Amino acid sequence: MTAEAYDYVIVGSGAGGGTLAARLAESGAKVLLLEAGGDPCNEPADGLPGQYRVPAFHARASEHPAMSWNFKVNHYADPAQAARDDKWSAGGVLYPRASLLGGCTAHNAMIYLAAHDSDWDAIATLTGDPSWSARRMRRWARKVEDCRHRPVWRWLRHLGLAPTGHGWNGWLRVERFEPQDAWRDVWMLWQIAVAACAALRGIGGGILPWLRLALGKGDPNDVRVAGSEGVWYTPISTSGHHRTGTRERLLDVASRHPGCLTLQLNALVTRVLLDEQARAVGVEYRQGERLYGVCARPSGEDGVRRQVHARKEVILCGGAFNSPQLLMLSGIGPREQLDAHGIRCQVELPGVGANLQDRYEVGLIYRMQRPWASLAGARFAEGDPLYRRWQLDGSGLYGSNGAALAVTRRSTVCEGDPDLFMMAMLVPFRGYYPGYAEAVYGAHDRLTWCVLKGHTRNRRGRISLASADPQEPPRIDFNYFDEGGEQDLQALVDAVQMVRDIAGPMQDASEELPGGGVRGEALKQWIRDNAWGHHASCTCAIGPREQGGVVDGNFKVHGVSGLRVVDASVFPRIPGFFIVSAIYQIAEKAADAILREPPRGESP
Ligand SMILES: Cc1cc2nc3c(=O)[nH]c(=O)nc-3n(C[C@H](O)[C@H](O)[C@H](O)COP(=O)(O)OP(=O)(O)OC[C@H]3O[C@@H](n4cnc5c(N)ncnc54)[C@H](O)[C@@H]3O)c2cc1C
Structure with missing residues (x-):
């Protein structure tokens, strides 16, 4: 010792x-x-x-x-089902x-997205400790956050006005990316605007979702609108657009x-x-x-x-x-x-x-009629034109994590807060497998709608020892869909339909994955075969x-x-x-x- x-x-x-x-x-x-x-x-x-x-x-x-620590995990106990996922390989x-x-x-x-109030209130109930309530947990969120993406409210706080619930003096800067260069790609902006309008119409409730958007300015962490169905940007933890x-x-x-x-x-x-x-x-x-x-x-x-x-x-x-x-x-x-x-x-x-728990995620990939102009010359490496732009002042698409728009909705089997998060990204992404980054960065004419199922019902996952050797990893079994599987599958089916409704009005966005013809039971099977998680x-x-x-x-x-x-x-x-x-x-x-x-x- x-x-x-x-x-x-x-x-x-x-x-x-x-x-x-x-x-x-x-x-x-x-x-x-x-x-x-x-x-x-x-x-x-x-x-x-x-x-x-x-x-x-x-x-x-x-x-x-x-x-990297590259863990290998089992999504399913059944080896035949496991092998249906083309991201699966031995181990x-x-x-x-x-x-x-x-x-x-x-x-x-x-x-950087706040948890739902119900997540904290449930822990307060479980422990009988009111310090876990959502209201009291905000204190800790404010100690963390240094919000830089609501400049008007950042200034107004000096006058004692702080209705958004953000932290302004924490140690973690939270920003949104500055899309200066994106304005040159009018076609892309049009596509995103069309998708946003379709998403807002899909929520229903007349002008309510539009009013919420106007009030919260698309900020998902604004407590006045957080936790509702809506259309959002994704705040990210960057400082001057550096991680x-x-x-x-x-x-x-x-x-x-x-x-x-x-x-x-x-x-x-x-x-x-x-x-x-x-x-x-x-x-x-x-x-x-x-x-x-x-x-x-x-x-x-x-x-x-x-x-x-x-x-x-x-x-x-x-x-x-x-x-x-x-x-x-x-x-x-x-x-x-x-x-x-x-x-x-x-x-x-x-x-x-x-x-052991995780979300279920799936990626719907669309092929666009032409490459995104704002990605012209992008090699996603130091020295390319977008990198030089980012180096100047952190602006341009490299200051973003690639998420262009997010939508939250309730599925037909939702039991409380919205349970679906759908995020449009300007790259193809279908989960993790060795070499996946090359595929993500290799095509400039794709749009992925990445769906995350929140509040999954399955608690049957488990970490167990594979060996007493501390240098060996444990065995990781998620046992996907073992508990509440039908409901979670249905929620994901709903999400796929919602994405199709949103993407439908976009110009020449043709569904490549899973493919427009995949519906009903085949769609459920596709979800089983392709779902992944990373939380x-x-x-x-x-x-x-x-x-x-x-x-x-x-x-x-x-x-x-x-x-x-x-x-x-x-x-x-x-x-x-x-x-x-x-x-x-x-x-x-x-x-x-x-x-x-x-x-x-x-x-x-
Ligand atoms: C690719 C990817 C993207 C993600 N993106 C997001 C996102 O955008 N937003 C979001 O909210 N979440 C995201 N997540 C999830 C989130 O980052 C993690 O869930 C979170 O960081 C976990 O925090 P943690 O403190 O539990 O563990 P970690 O952040 O994983 O930290 C654990 C640390 O402990 C160390 N450690 C482990 N065992 C030992 C040991 N025996 N001895 C010494 N050190 C040890 C590890 O080396 C590691 O540094 C992402 C995850 C991945 C994999």
Whole structure:
């Protein structure tokens, strides 16, 4: 065990861990952040730093070998059904994750969309803790957000006018892309306007959707209109149209509070150290580059074994696949699984790894009658004309993540908030498979309507140990459509029809995927065969232990003291349409809960 002592040892620097570590260190605590990946983003090699910084290059970022953990996952238990997906190959379907300073915030598509109020209120009901209510959770959202896409309201706040609910002084800049160049592509703007009008007409309700659009100006996070059916732009976390996330936050705090925040990179944590009273006293880790088996370029080495002590707490923020794996490797989890791998069960907690959830996504791809003029010359690489434009002041299409328009709707089986998110992108995209970024950037005459099914009903997914070797990934089974499958399939069928209604009036947009003739049962089968997700969550869920919960409403792992989980895995149900803003929010809440904790030995 190293002689150095830290108050908190945090594992993982992504949306959860980065946010939490920065806030604790800013408050004067001594924090050690252990991150399995490095910080390759500023090294000018292999397309970096461009692939990291330029918003439009995010697909390349997600395949960059210096950043990628390429998990293979099972969508279905039935191998025949699994193999019907042409994204499937031996071992499963690619599920990209990032392993570097910043975690998945370093390669994601940066979309910053608030969760639904009902997501928070449900946790308040589950825990009986009103601090989880949507109204009270807004405080944490405001600590995160520095909203730059509502300039008028940004200014009016100085006069005490703040009806939009945005945060203006947080650490994460949120912008919308500046479409100056897009005005040159009148045809594209016309297509988008036609689609927006068709979408608004499809919502029904007469002029109501138009009024909401006028009031909220298309901002999906404006609390006056958020959570309704409508047509939106997609706010993204960029600073001056450069990607920003927990990496920037951590580097900033580490430079301002060098004695408080220590960033230990290339450190793969292998287990939590528990004493005989089931108290977390530290962690064991292996120091070395690319030690984990799903690294794009694994080193094949074992690394140097080290231990570090935590004076107060250990907090796991490894994400929905790795936090449950780490708990199980530490002897906390379902007894039969631990026994099967020869791991001594220290705390029996059957919920660890269960309840894995995700969205279902499908992509409808249209071939346009001509290439998008605004993409002329785009190679999606440093040095091309659009890159030079972006370099000047961040403007032009490279300042965007490619999303031109978003629509939210309720399906016919919706039980509350809108459950469908449909996003038009100026590139072809049909999910993740090795080399998918080349396909995304290779065609300039496609439009994809990417559909995300929110509030999916399936909780039958599971993470389980494949091996007791901490350098090997766990087994990941989503068991798509096993629970509530018919309803979720119907919702996706509704979404496909809605997209067809929206795209119908567009000029010469011909449906390439799935193809206009695919309807009824064939369409359902196509959805089964093609659906994917990328918001894995809920594998260490908040909730009572006897109901499968792993952590309590203060993120404390049941049955262990000094140990919390703060990342995508703690949600009991997958929130909203996009998850990262909700993770930032819970991490701010967790920091508050941790700092309020009375010193050891004192009762609250
Ligand atoms: C391609 C892609 C695009 C996405 N786009 C969006 C989007 O636009 N909007 C949105 O809301 N969401 C998006 N997401 C999802 C979102 O980014 C993630 O859900 C979110 O970042 C998860 O946060 P987290 O804190 O749970 O984990 P992560 O951000 O994954 O961070 C976990 C970190 O922990 C580290 N780690 C794991 N295990 C260990 C260990 N044993 N030892 C040390 N370190 C460890 C990892 O290296 C990683 O850095 C996207 C995801 C992908 C894959």
